[in-house]
Amino acid sequence: MRSFFRTFSGRSLLPVAAALLLSGCDLLEFSPNDHRAPDSERDLTAKNLALLAQRPLPAGDTLRFVFTGDSQRFYDDAEDLVRSVNQQPGIQFMLVAGDISDFGFAREMRWINHDLRKLKVPYLTVVGNHDLVGNGRKAYEAIFGPRNYSFVYGDTKFIFVDTNGREYNFDGTAPDMTFVKRELADNSVRRHVIISHVPPQDEDFDPALSEPYAAALREDPRLVFELNGHRHAFSIGEVFGDGVTYINSSSFESRQYVVLTVWGDKQFCLKQVTF
Amino acid sequence: MLYRLILAALVAAPLAASATALSLPGTPPDSVAVPGPPAATRPVSASNPLPWYRPSHVVLQTGGGLGMIAGGAGFSLKDRLDLDILIGYVPEKYAGSALSLVSAKLLYSPWTLPLRDKLTLKPLSVGGYFSYTHGTINDEEPDQYQPGYYWFSTDTRVGPLLGSRLSYALPATASGRSRSLSAYYEFGTNDLYIVSYVQNRRGLSPADILTLSLGLKLDI
Numbered sequence: 001m002r003s004f005f006r007t008f009s010g011r012s013l014l015p016v017a018a019a020l021l022l023s024g025c026d027l028l029e030f031s032p033n034d035h036r037a038p039d040s041e042r043d044l045t046a047k048n049l050a051l052l053a054q055r056p057l058p059a060g061d062t063l064r065f066v067f068t069g070d071s072q073r074f075y076d077d078a079e080d081l082v083r084s085v086n087q088q089p090g091i092q093f094m095l096v097a098g099d100i101s102d103f104g105f106a107r108e109m110r111w112i113n114h115d116l117r118k119l120k121v122p123y124l125t126v127v128g129n130h131d132l133v134g135n136g137r138k139a140y141e142a143i144f145g146p147r148n149y150s151f152v153y154g155d156t157k158f159i160f161v162d163t164n165g166r167e168y169n170f171d172g173t174a175p176d177m178t179f180v181k182r183e184l185a186d187n188s189v190r191r192h193v194i195i196s197h198v199p200p201q202d203e204d205f206d207p208a209l210s211e212p213y214a215a216a217l218r219e220d221p222r223l224v225f226e227l228n229g230h231r232h233a234f235s236i237g238e239v240f241g242d243g244v245t246y247i248n249s250s251s252f253e254s255r256q257y258v259v260l261t262v263w264g265d266k267q268f269c270l271k272q273v274t275f
Numbered sequence: 276m277l278y279r280l281i282l283a284a285l286v287a288a289p290l291a292a293s294a295t296a297l298s299l300p301g302t303p304p305d306s307v308a309v310p311g312p313p314a315a316t317r318p319v320s321a322s323n324p325l326p327w328y329r330p331s332h333v334v335l336q337t338g339g340g341l342g343m344i345a346g347g348a349g350f351s352l353k354d355r356l357d358l359d360i361l362i363g364y365v366p367e368k369y370a371g372s373a374l375s376l377v378s379a380k381l382l383y384s385p386w387t388l389p390l391r392d393k394l395t396l397k398p399l400s401v402g403g404y405f406s407y408t409h410g411t412i413n414d415e416e417p418d419q420y421q422p423g424y425y426w427f428s429t430d431t432r433v434g435p436l437l438g439s440r441l442s443y444a445l446p447a448t449a450s451g452r453s454r455s456l457s458a459y460y461e462f463g464t465n466d467l468y469i470v471s472y473v474q475n476r477r478g479l480s481p482a483d484i485l486t487l488s489l490g491l492k493l494d495i
Contacts, residue, residue: 027338027485027486027487028337028338028339028486028487028488028489029338029339029340029486029487030337030338030340030342030343030363030365030369030370031340031341031342031363031365031370031374031376031408032340032432032465032467032468033365033370033371033374033408033411034340034365034369034370035369035370035371036369073470073471073474073475074475075471075475075477075478075479076474076475076476076477076478077478078478079477079478102467102471103427103429103467104413104429105467107468107483108471111471111478111479111483115478130425132413133413133425133429134411134412134413134414134429134430135370135371135372135374135411135412135413136413137371137412137413138370138371138372138412139371142371166419166420167413169416169419
């Protein structure tokens with residue numbers, strides 16, 4: 001007995017302690033708001049954009065992508081969604097319309113990434129109101145990246161905008177209209193697509209910015225459609241009757257997504273998929 | 276780098292204590308039946324208990340969602356039930372804003388096993404904690420949300436704890452109370468992680484929601 005413990009403390013404890021020092025840092029969480037993560041699970045927006053840049057749209061191919069949103073606390077559904085999306089032919093990427101997390105924790109964002117990184121195509125996200133709870137804005141920036149950004153693919157500029165005004169107490173900063181107008185003014189590409197979480201007709205959108213935002217979209221001749229999440233139900237229509245099409249995504253737990261195909265100046269078709 | 280040093284110190288202290296015990300001369304390996312001095316092996320002197328309001332130990336720990344570093348004091352009942360009150364801190368670099376946490380941990384350790392010389396082991400400590408976090412960026416200002424907009428609290432957490440504690444007997448106090456330095460680990464989680472796991476038994480594993488605390492306790 002005695003020699004067992006002598007061996008135990010002398011020989012076993014040191015490697016155990018060393019293992020804890022090396023691999024335990026992930027377990028040694030300082031706070032649920034702690035957003036430390038391994039390099040492979042940080043800056044995911046930049047990493048996914050780099051993946052996308054490696055496979056540009058071949059000339060003559062049609063721009064086609066999956067659109068969904070609100071993964072929140074639906075990890076079982078996320079696995080099934082990945083399985084379904086991986087069977088879609090001819091898609092180039094997937095867009096997630098915000099609320100990646102439920103409580104604004106980096107650990108939740110990483111859980112979703114553990115599923116979505118199994119997609120055969122890159123995925124891009126826009127920040128949602130749940131991703132801004134507590135210290136979520138910093139967790140989102142650490143795990144994914146900027147809250148406002150854009151990229152060009154297939155002669156189309158995809159513009160990601162933080163429209164979660166209520167999380168900023170409607171202080172006039174979300175959406176960042178300077179960013180929106182600058183991005184929509186880019187006439188070096190054929191088409192624009194804008195994606196945000198809270199739709200402009202929603203009570204969680206900054207009421208002082210709802211009309212300026214809708215007006216900026218209305219005046220953009222290149223805009224194909226506006227994409228939103230937040231409402232957990234698919235819908236499509238001209239919300240303001242001004243010629244701008246707004247498409248709202250299903251959430252992960254409603255087990256539906258859409259495949260959007262875009263061509264010409266503003267033509268598109270939409271396929272609903274249930275999984 | 277600083278955190279590595281803190282971790283190393285937390286791990287090294289009990290190892291150093293254990294090494295001291297190892298090098299004690301004059302005790303042949305099979306003399307397990309020979310008891311040490313009573314004051315050194317008996318964790319609490321029943322003849323001289325502390326009044327209930329006097330903290331019996333100080334605590335220093337890392338992790339467990341209660342701070343990068345958390346320190347405080349605790350009360351002990353019959354050497355089995357510990358209530359520790361901790362103040363924790365997380366620098367802005369790791370959480371987006373500098374966080375201060377106040378937490379209370381209640382742990383029940385039903386068994387104390389003598390190992391050898393001055394070492395004892397509490398193989399099981401089971402309990403829970405409550406924590407309040409101050410200093411988050413988006414902290415629910417009045418009228419920001421309608422009641423029930425978010426069903427959960429962003430700054431109050433509760434969770435279960437499960438761990439063990441290894442103690443090394445130190446010389447008794449002047450008043451005759453025994454003292455020891457203990458190192459402990461505790462696995463834990465929190466209410467929101469539990470909700471996430473329970474609703475996603477396929478998509479998440481128990482390991483996904485685990486947190487770990489490492490700490491030291493010193494009787495005073």
